[in-house]
Structures are given as structure tokens and as C-alpha cells.
Amino acid sequence: xxxxxxxxxxxxxxxxxxxxxxxxxxxxxxxxxxxxxxxxxxxxxxxxxxxxxxxxxxxxxxxxxxxxxxxxxxxxxxxxxxxxxxxxxxxxxxxxxxxxxxxxxxxxxxxxxxxxxxxxxxxxxxxxxxxxxxxxxxxxxxxxxxxxxxxxxxxxxxxxxx
Amino acid sequence: xxxxxxxxxxxxxxxxxxxxxxxxxxxxxxxxxxxxxxxxxxxxxxxxxxxxxxxxxxxxxxxxxxxxxxxxxxxxxxxxxxxxxxxxxxxxxxxxxxxxxxxxx
Numbered sequence: 001x002x003x004x005x006x007x008x009x010x011x012x013x014x015x016x017x018x019x020x021x022x023x024x025x026x027x028x029x030x031x032x033x034x035x036x037x038x039x040x041x042x043x044x045x046x047x048x049x050x051x052x053x054x055x056x057x058x059x060x061x062x063x064x065x066x067x068x069x070x071x072x073x074x075x076x077x078x079x080x081x082x083x084x085x086x087x088x089x090x091x092x093x094x095x096x097x098x099x100x101x102x103x104x105x106x107x108x109x110x111x112x113x114x115x116x117x118x119x120x121x122x123x124x125x126x127x128x129x130x131x132x133x134x135x136x137x138x139x140x141x142x143x144x145x146x147x148x149x150x151x152x153x154x155x156x157x158x159x160x161x162x
Numbered sequence: 163x164x165x166x167x168x169x170x171x172x173x174x175x176x177x178x179x180x181x182x183x184x185x186x187x188x189x190x191x192x193x194x195x196x197x198x199x200x201x202x203x204x205x206x207x208x209x210x211x212x213x214x215x216x217x218x219x220x221x222x223x224x225x226x227x228x229x230x231x232x233x234x235x236x237x238x239x240x241x242x243x244x245x246x247x248x249x250x251x252x253x254x255x256x257x258x259x260x261x262x263x264x265x266x267x
Binding site: 045 | 248
């Protein structure tokens with residue numbers, strides 16, 4: 001498995017991931033921030049009704065993070081809190097577990113790009129997960145139905161078993 | 163699944179989220195938790211009871227004191243979902259970044 005979960009996890013409020021990429025930090029940064037549409041699983045993970053063709057991060061603090069549909073429509077996923085090129089990015093993640101937008105959610109995703117010789121270690125932390133709890137009614141519905149959540153958990157179980 | 167639903171239900175209350183936050187730095191007694199929160203001790207005890215039954219808080223006895231601590235099990239389903247999502251996304255990101263690096267060199 002190329003993606004590692006930090007095993008000494010004690011904070012239930014966040015998910016931590018780390019992956020080593022055979023690319024230099026500036027390249028890794030550029031692909032993550034400027035070319036997100038080339039790797040984000042847009043077929044399954046998008047909000048809008050239109051077919052999603054790109055995922056965009058506006059390159060500045062306060063910038064939007066959004067998807068663009070093939071009809072030109074856009075849907076916000078969050079916004080940029082920290083913008084430190086080639087080293088650190090913090091975004092708000094305002095998408096609930098049913099893949100619906102919720103601008104008040106404000107969970108956070110921090111991505112750090114750490115040089116390691118010619119490689120880059122990319123460390124991701126998705127935190128403040130207890131904020132999902134403020135939307136418990138919606139979340140309960142998701143648990144109660146065979147919606148996205150169940151499908152995602154199933155995918156996760158398959159991936160974990162592979 | 164039942165566990166996650168109960169966890170979210172428990173976290174739906176802002177005071178309970180604050181109680182949980184107080185426990186992140188380590189184990190605390192009820193009195194310790196109540197201090198700094200604008201909530202009575204009995205009310206904190208009641209919130210702790212809900213958090214415990216949701217698998218978010220664990221308790222242990224130390225002498226005559228009962229100490230409460232964060233229990234990671236309650237949010238496992240939610241974390242499992244995000245865990246799987248980020249696994250998938252980061253593997254795809256790695257492939258694309260390495261393709262880009264090869265193009266450059």
C-alpha cells in the first residue's frame with residue numbers, strides 16, 4: 001500500500017495520510033493545486049448536476065475551491081485558508097458525507113509538501129471532523145439509507161482488503 | 163454503523179462538542195471538565211454519559227477519582243469513509259505528479 005495512515009492516531013477528530021511521490025515539491029505542488037482536475041476522482045466525487053470536468057483552487061488566501069461542470073456551472077467545495085507555494089496548503093472542506101455542499105461545515109484539509117531528496121512526502125490531514133456532528137440529522141439519513149455513504153464504505157473495505 | 167450514528171447524534175450538541183474538546187489534551191475528572199465550561203457538574207456528568215454510550219469517551223478509575231478520556235471508536239465510520247476517499251485521491255495524485263516529473267526531466 002503506497003498510502004499510509006498514521007498508526008499512532010489518538011485524535012478521533014482527524015484523518016492523517018502520507019504518500020511519497022517521485023517528483024520534486026514544486027511539481028507535486030503544481031499538480032495538486034493547478035492540475036487537480038487531472039487526478040481528482042471527478043466521476044464519483046462531485047456536487048453539481050452537470051458532468052464535472054475540472055477541480056479548481058484559486059491561488060490565494062480566500063480563494064475558492066470548486067468544481068466546474070461541462071455546462072460552465074461551478075459548485076463550491078471550500079476555500080483557501082493558507083497558501084504557501086511548494087510547502088503548505090490549507091483548505092476548508094465544506095462538503096458533507098452525502099457529497100452535498102454546506103458552507104457552514106468548515107472542516108479543514110491541510111496538505112504539506114516535504115522535500116525528501118528528489119522525492120516529496122505529501123502529508124495530508126483532514127481535521128475538525130466533529131463539525132460533521134452539527135449536521136447530525138442529515139448524517140443520520142445517510143446512515144439510514146443505502147446512499148453514497150454505504151457505497152463509499154464498501155469501496156473503502158474493498159480497497160483496504162486489496 | 164449504529165456506532166457512527168450514535169456518535170454523530172452525540173456530537174450534534176454544542177456543549178458535548180466542547181466537553182470532548184476539553185479531553186483532547188488528556189484525561190480529566192468531571193470537576194476539571196466543568197471548570198471553564200459554563201455548565202454544572204451534574205450536567206457535565208450527563209453529557210459524559212451520552213458521550214460514553216456513543217463510544218466517544220472512555221472512563222477509568224484512579225484511586226477514588228474517575229478520569230474521562232477520548233475514545234477513538236465513536237468516529238471510526240466517519241474516519242473510515244474519509245480515509246478511503248483520501249487513499250483513492252492521493253494514489254491518483256501520485257501517478258499524475260510522477261507523470262509530470264518525467265515529462266520535465
